[in-house]
Amino acid sequence: MYRYDSIDQQIVDDRVAQFRDQTQRYLAGEIAEEEFLPLRLQNGLYVQRLAPMLRVCVPYGMLDTKQVRMLAHIARKYDKGYAHVTTRQNIQYNWPALEDVPDILADLASVEMHAIQTSGNCIRNFTADPFAGVALDEVMDPRPYCEVMRQWATFHPEFAFLPRKFKMAVCGSKSDRAAILVHDIGMALTTNDAGEIGFEVFVGGGLGRTPVIASLINSFVPEKDILTYLEAILRVYNLSGNRENKYKARIKILVRAMGAEAFAERVDQEWKHLKGSESTLTAEEIERMKSYFPTPDYREVASTADTEIESLRSEHQAFDRWLTRNTRDHRQPGYVSILLSLKPVGVPPGDVTAEQLDAIADLADKYSLGEVRTTHEQNMVLADVAKDQLFELWQDCKKLGFASPTIGTLNDMICCPGGDFCSLANAKSIPVAEALQRKFDDLDYLYDLGDLSLNISGCMNACGHHHVGHVGVLGVDKKGEEWYQIQLGGDQGKNASLAKVLGPSFSRDEVPEIIEKLLNHFVDNRIEGESFLEAYRRIGHDSFKAAAYA
Amino acid sequence: MPRIILDNSVVDDNWQLITESEQADVDISQLAEGNYLVPLSVWNSLVAELTTPPANIGLWLASTELPEQIQGSISEIPVLAIDFPAFADGRGFSIGRLLRERYGYKGQLRAIGKPIRDQLSYLVRCGFNAFDLAEHYDPEEALTSLKDFSDNYQGSVDQPIPLFRRRS
């Protein structure tokens, strides 16, 4: 993975010193509250319902084990002993004290980490496929490009005070696991007829109050030109985005108002001036970045590993289940990727304790070349596991509580922190997730339902990505009370679709029952092999609606 | 006399701002003495009358106004100010870069309105060299914020060569 050189290190160290000074001046009353706000936000610090919340950047989801151990240390020293994996692959702490944040940032900087631009109206973390570099369907590894872009976006002087936050994602594989179509800018790596590398660029996607699927505005931006092209888009947005009304300030509203074609033209006019400038990437820089993501030195795994696994599978049903749900094919023969489930029943989805973080680091050192990835579904990945170690790894995972064999099932819910922590929430989300997990805990039933994503957000800001869940649950406020709207038919990926609201909302107690009715309706009406989403699309929204309100 | 930051030091400043609302009452003949920053509409009518306005008249742009709306020769403008009506209104950063990089403006580029001390390093990189900070900032103390970072990744006005072309 990428390693800082002395300049990268100096830049994050400078940032720590800057924020230490800003915090001191703020505490001394020299910076007004509203002026300190964007300064702390751009260092990841929110003030939440119960305490400040600190969001640490995990660039495109990549961590080494030294970093994971530091995250554990921070959880222990400055927080209540746990951390939370967010739906944008970052890590959040719910209980740090404002005065401690400069020290936390210094600790992070000591392992090449930071919290730069993890919130605020600026360019946020770039997200990517958690299986980058190992996925079978990968066309090109997105990580070198993500790192190029991360550096470009870090302290970009022109775009630190945008109309609103700005999120980008890059996909390098046939199926899109980075949800690029619901980002302000989504990029898909591709090649043209001449075999040159470039990007398809989609703009104006996003969830939140006004969910929109992004529009394609350029089908091939050569790799060397990507930074100037991004700069052109951002400049058009910075100058023309709505600054009066924060609900109309995202780029999606501008793109929609102008029309994607007219927007693309404006970008081209701007790009004309920037294209070919010094910011054009050099072949050496692209090579340099790629050199940080080499194919690892995989070892030869005995061909008997497969037969051994098969016999262990038949002996241990739980192992068999885990293999089926929690592993992914790998491009290297003899290897697989595995998902560590952070969704055991009774724990808020995505939460990990300091001890678990240390244990994950140990697992990664022992089984997966010392690297860990976070996923936007709030799990973690060990990307490079040799098949002859799978059984042992599974036993370790079981002991540590990461082996819930439920990845991709109803119980692998995406869930935002909601009303338990977040001051913007209309309703709690964690107790809803827990009630559902408890109700639907029978593994055979979950497997019979098949792939099913259920996403929960505590308000329309949609951190829980409820619009792109096959089933979405949204907390709403009705006369000061917590209610839940249910939506159906969303999906992420290359054919992303937005979920449609079922009808009037439900009380928290009713939610599990209604979900059960919807699931029964699916089971009763599906054709052999059909997934929930396929059945929904075939049978239709109204049929599910009738079942829910019957 | 008001004090501003100009080219890394604090100086007395005697440029007076003529706001949009004042402009109706001001006759150009009254602007013979002193130094004035006038709004775009006044500037453009001066250019229409005189081609080159006198050297004691500068221009300030609102954050909604673009360099392409300026009539006459931009390079002759002695002081060009960009208003930050709220510090979080970041349009001025793009306007500054455009003036320097696309229009080749070499004169004094000043941030006015409510820019804050902690934006100084960004402002410099977008081409500003003069800063009239929000009142509660002491310009002397603010000078240190000009040097918050020892290096930067992107190409910008003060260093057009991005870091990736300078790494050895």
Ligand code: SF4
């Ligand atoms: S969706 Fe709403 S409640 Fe949930 S974390 Fe985001 S802002 Fe908070």
